[in-house]
Amino acid sequence: MSVRRTSDALSPRAALIFAGAVGVLSVALFFGIATRVSLAEDNATVALAGISRVLTGGMNHFLDVTFIVFVLCLAYCTALWALHKRFRHDFAAVIVGTILAGMSMLPAMPLTSPDAVHLAADVRTFWIHHKWPADFSGAPNQVDDPVANEVRTFRTTPSGYGPLAYAIGGAPIPFVGDGFKANLLGQKVMGGIFLTLTAAAAGLLAKRLGQNGALVAGIVGLNPMMIWQYPGDGHNDAMMAFFGVVGLGLVMETSWKLRGLGVAAWTASVLCKFALVLASPIVAAYWWPKWRTALAFITAAAAAGVLMLVIIGWGPITTGAVGAAGAVIESCPGHWVESAFNTCRTGRDRIVVASYILYLFILGLIMMYHPLESKTDLAAAVGLAMTLFLYACSPGYHPWYIVWCLPFAALSDRRWLITGATAFALGAFLPVLALNWQITLREEASIPSPVDVATALMWLSTALAAWIGWRGRNWLNFSSSPSNQRQGPRFAARQRKRARA
Numbered sequence: 001m002s003v004r005r006t007s008d009a010l011s012p013r014a015a016l017i018f019a020g021a022v023g024v025l026s027v028a029l030f031f032g033i034a035t036r037v038s039l040a041e042d043n044a045t046v047a048l049a050g051i052s053r054v055l056t057g058g059m060n061h062f063l064d065v066t067f068i069v070f071v072l073c074l075a076y077c078t079a080l081w082a083l084h085k086r087f088r089h090d091f092a093a094v095i096v097g098t099i100l101a102g103m104s105m106l107p108a109m110p111l112t113s114p115d116a117v118h119l120a121a122d123v124r125t126f127w128i129h130h131k132w133p134a135d136f137s138g139a140p141n142q143v144d145d146p147v148a149n150e151v152r153t154f155r156t157t158p159s160g161y162g163p164l165a166y167a168i169g170g171a172p173i174p175f176v177g178d179g180f181k182a183n184l185l186g187q188k189v190m191g192g193i194f195l196t197l198t199a200a201a202a203g204l205l206a207k208r209l210g211q212n213g214a215l216v217a218g219i220v221g222l223n224p225m226m227i228w229q230y231p232g233d234g235h236n237d238a239m240m241a242f243f244g245v246v247g248l249g250l251v252m253e254t255s256w257k258l259r260g261l262g263v264a265a266w267t268a269s270v271l272c273k274f275a276l277v278l279a280s281p282i283v284a285a286y287w288w289p290k291w292r293t294a295l296a297f298i299t300a301a302a303a304a305g306v307l308m309l310v311i312i313g314w315g316p317i318t319t320g321a322v323g324a325a326g327a328v329i330e331s332c333p334g335h336w337v338e339s340a341f342n343t344c345r346t347g348r349d350r351i352v353v354a355s356y357i358l359y360l361f362i363l364g365l366i367m368m369y370h371p372l373e374s375k376t377d378l379a380a381a382v383g384l385a386m387t388l389f390l391y392a393c394s395p396g397y398h399p400w401y402i403v404w405c406l407p408f409a410a411l412s413d414r415r416w417l418i419t420g421a422t423a424f425a426l427g428a429f430l431p432v433l434a435l436n437w438q439i440t441l442r443e444e445a446s447i448p449s450p451v452d453v454a455t456a457l458m459w460l461s462t463a464l465a466a467w468i469g470w471r472g473r474n475w476l477n478f479s480s481s482p483s484n485q486r487q488g489p490r491f492a493a494r495q496r497k498r499a500r501a
Contacts, residue, residue, distance in 0.1 A: 013085075079218055099196055165271070198242040
């Protein structure tokens with residue numbers, strides 16, 4: 001699947017269709033979700049999070065929300081179709097559309113996870129109380145603060161973000177006072193800002209790579225799950241993704257000065273959240289292609305050493321801040337293994353370690369054999385690594401993590417990877433809905449394990465979408481083009497050799 005510019009002809013009708021799709025998306029989010037499950041609820045309900053805590057009508061409300069989600073996904077796909085067709089000022093329209101859709105979700109209470117409530121307390125712990133939130137001494141129950149006092153979930157547990165996440169996350173503090181809901185709203189605004197910035201950065205990089213920048217930005221910024229999770233739920237992973245996209249755009253250049261700035265941006269991403277460490281060895285293979293096999297083995301050895309240290313209890317695992325990186329959650333296939341063997345804590349740890357070992361194997365194959373001839377190849381390799389990590393190698397996967405891979409997959413110029421990652425993001429609604437209404441689905445729909453069924457459907461639909469992207473007809477002309485070949489060391493050397501001949 002490719003997102004290249006497909007036509008020089010601009011379609012006025014596409015602009016109208018796009019505007020209508022964004023209008024439907026925003027209206028459905030605002031009236032269908034945000035104003036019905038809003039921050040106006042009592043503090044305890046808001047702090048505990050979960051859309052089904054307010055929409056308590058059982059199967060009727062489940063079907064109601066499921067229909068709204070279907071409308072959101074249909075509006076999103078329609079907007080992408082219009083962006084593919086191209087129209088004047090389409091890139092600017094995507095950014096405006098992302099902002100409008102994000103603002104539509106600001107009135108909503110957290111719908112999926114209470115993490116933003118914890119985060120709102122964490123940034124105050126960091127800035128106002130000068131304690132480290134990733135240590136037990138900085139857990140909400142250890143801090144006398146009006147926001148920390150409202151934390152109900154993970155109250156005795158530290159968080160697991162990086163220092164830059166706490167530093168930047170404190171930006172709303174001067175504007176929101178000490179109120180619990182105002183501070184929570186501040187984190188939701190930050191989530192919306194960084195989702196918009198991530199979409200814009202991906203779109204601008206796509207333009208540099210000869211792709212349809214508006215379509216790439218739209219894939220990220222207008223995605224209903226991303227809007228649900230960032231301006232909706234207030235997660236901060238989009239902050240990490242933004243610095244990662246900026247870093248990718250710099251490390252693929254030939255200038256070592258720009259590459260150094262790219263490393264700085266990539267480091268900033270890691271200082272928000274660890275995720276892009278997982279793909280950084282691919283950049284080294286791109287820079288030094290002659291040594292890519294050796295680098296793969298060095299990476300495997302180093303990562304195995306880190307895993308061994310974690311197994312024996314070294315590092316962040318001893319502080320309790322490792323979070324989902326060491327978990328096996330219910331909406332993940334790793335949970336099926338856990339259930340099948342009725343594992344204890346030691347068994348869960350083995351599932352986590354085995355998952356990371358599987359990723360090291362995949363990473364090694366990508367480093368050794370994935371094409372790295374062009375800048376787009378690098379984006380595709382990073383997108384592939386992060387997508388496969390979340391899809392197959394992260395038993396602590398959560399739906400908001402998809403922003404770790406979605407911008408890079410959108411930049412990949414690979415039809416199958418774009419369709420697969422996009423389907424993964426939309427399919428993530430299935431376990432979200434099943435987790436919220438699992439009792440209803442068990443009792444009224446006679447589904448004994450609704451979360452397992454929803455998870456299986458998400459994984460299978462993602463695989464099917466990727467297969468259709470690989471094998472299916474070229475329904476949006478998403479085909480690769482030779483116009484964006486490598487402008488890097490190997491390509492330049494080849495061109496010089498041909499010129500001399």
